[in-house]
Amino acid sequence: MIVPKFGIGTFRLTGQTVIDSVKNALDAGYRAVDTAQIYGNEAEVGQAIAESAVPRSELFLTTKIWVDHYAADKLIPSLKESLNKLRTEAVDLTLIHWPAPKMAVDIPVLMQTLLEAKKQGLTQHIGISNFNIALTQQAIDSIGAEHIAANQIELSPYLQNEKLASYLKAQNIDITSYMTLAYGKVLNDPLLNEIAGHHQASAAQIALAWALQKGYSVIPSSTQHEHLQANLKAQDIQLNADEMQAIAALERNGREVNPENLAPEWD
Template sequence: MSNNQPYITFHDGRRAPQLGQGTWQLTGEAVIPALQAAVEAGYRSIDTAASYENEAEVGRAIAQCGIPREALFVATKVWNDRHGHDSTKSAFQESLDRLGLDYVDLYLIHWPVPRGKRYLDTWEALIQLRDEGRARSIGVCNFQTGHLQRLLDSTGVLPVVNQIELHPYFQQAELRAYHADHGILTEAWSPLGRTQVLQDPVILELAHQLRATPAQVVLRWHIQMEHMVIPKSSNPARIQENFNLWNLHLDEAAMARIAALDRADGRIGPDPEKFPA
């Protein structure tokens, strides 16, 4: 196990591990051994969501992992059909109950759902949950600059993090620049581009040169870009491999080569302005 993983500080003063274990598409009994392997590898950050339908299993894994609750960073999310102040607060309590926890370290709005025009009410509920201490920090996922600006203009409170699709084929430079200007941390979901990026000739060449795996190269790129990042795997060997990044370094030339992989059509997941349709 490595103990030299970096932590990153939110604008609210709280800290989070920069590298976390994602749980999207992990279901049933597969959740517990995957998270046990992650904890043994050194992960202390776990990302889940109500829509993943695995919060109960994540909670069981947390209870069984042998790591004190205060040493873990746990994030979950409110789903699109629970937007609105009262509905969000009920959904949050349901998530806590499934997780078997008294609080989460980070609570996130999963998608803005702009057509519903209720994400501002949802955000106000998150602010209240933060003030009550049940959600230590609050953030969003998949918000665009206009959505973020509306939160600021309406409440004066910005999320500590925006979790967005981000990988070498889809780098979202304009949105990341807004984050940087406003003290919002960027967190990458689908950080490996659902493995498509791992077959890219540039990534394969860098991996060969550095005696690393393609996934390690891409994850190290995220770390050096100062993104939070949450790769997902159920394979214990791959979970350990993904965590072994701390002696790897990409020089300026390597970083520039990866930057050049950005594509106008690189999005893999849904468009936040249209999802759900």
């Protein structure tokens, strides 16, 4: 895998909150940080990394290009601006944030421009986010699967997206799961709490362990030091086959994020 298994997400975190969250995460042992242009926090993330004791060379830093910058003459300048905010010469992974089919986005041109950014040394790896099978195939047809490191998609025990996940695995494209806790909805799930009891764990840890055992990377966000450390411990939990099968039965297509103009037709 190219993408580290465990990272800190920064969606919806701004100002001092995101600075503290990233610093605390790095102190706790996280070495991957996920941000995006539209989060409006790249400068704060860059500040937190600069002020931490962890050298940049030990971190895996991901950002995402926003739809306003998809034009061939805007993408690379916008990424350079992101690098400036993040205080780094290159990020480790740059993703196309949404395919935005209703905005008539030209996926082949978009991917070729992103590949050019990689060739210029602005990003170590490139990838996509929120792409369905058909649009991922367009991206592959444009630049080759070997250049697409990851697809970051919403996945949780309530939205398991097996068809898309299986397709991505067959293409050797890493899967990053976001919203793995379904905005916290899984925390009160009776089954997850029952399984958690067997492992002296929390429902959150069980949901994260489920995703990790499926082979996905996870990027939960938290502002609490104890939650950051607790989330990391999900890596030590081994769910048995019966438990994984029981969690599979929680599937209910419970999608939390579905912006009308940006989302594709989901598989």
